[in-house]
Amino acid sequence: MTLDELISEIENLTSNDSVQDILLCLKEWKDNHKTVLELDNSIEKFRDFSWPQKSDHALLKVLQLLYNFQSENIANIGGMTMNERLYLFSLLDKFDSGNKNKKEMIYIKLLGSKGN
Numbered sequence: 616m617t618l619d620e621l622i623s624e625i626e627n628l629t630s631n632d633s634v635q636d637i638l639l640c641l642k643e644w645k646d647n648h649k650t651v652l653e654l655d656n657s658i659e660k661f662r663d664f665s666w667p668q669k670s671d672h673a674l675l676k677v678l679q680l681l682y683n684f685q686s687e688n689i690a691n692i693g694g695m696t697m698n699e700r701l702y703l704f705s706l707l708d709k710f711d712s713g714n715k716n717k718k719e720m721i722y723i724k725l726l727g728s729k730g731n
Contacts, residue, residue, distance in 0.1 A: 618645070618703040621684050628680075629673035637661040637681070645706060650724050655689045694724060700725040 622641050625634060640657045649657075656683050669676035688703045701707040701721070703727075710721050721727075 616680075616684060616687070617703050617705045618684075620687075621680060624680055628676055631671075631674060631677075633665060634674065634677055637677075645704075645709065648720065648724070651689055651692055651700075651704065651726055655685060658685055658689075658707050697722070697725065697727050700727065 616705070617699055618641065622638065625638055625641075628634075637658065640654075640661075644654050644657075662678055662681055665674060665678060667678065692700060695703070698707075701710050704725060712716055713721065
């Protein structure tokens with residue numbers, strides 16, 4: 616699941632106020648200077664401080680989606696090529712249309728090094 620797909624899934628599940636905070640964080644991440652590790656920390660904090668009731672199926676689903684994104688994408692980033700990272704974190708278009716400085720920022724964001 617890509618970051619954009621994750622965002623879309625969460626938006627379709629609930630409009631819960633607490634979920635809006637993590638949704639905003641996910642959306643803004645693509646344009647800020649935070650790395651994937653900082654994104655991981657933000658997701659982890661949200662998951663740690665969310666205490667859903669058993670009847671809150673939407674929030675439970677959001678937490679599961681976030682966990683899956685962390686374990687499938689973030690935890691495995693070290694074994695990915697830069698193209699895989701760009702795709703899974705929905706940054707391919709920004710990278711392709713970016714100037715040298717923008718591309719360097721995206722490399723740093725995705726924990727890459729030149730030549731990946």
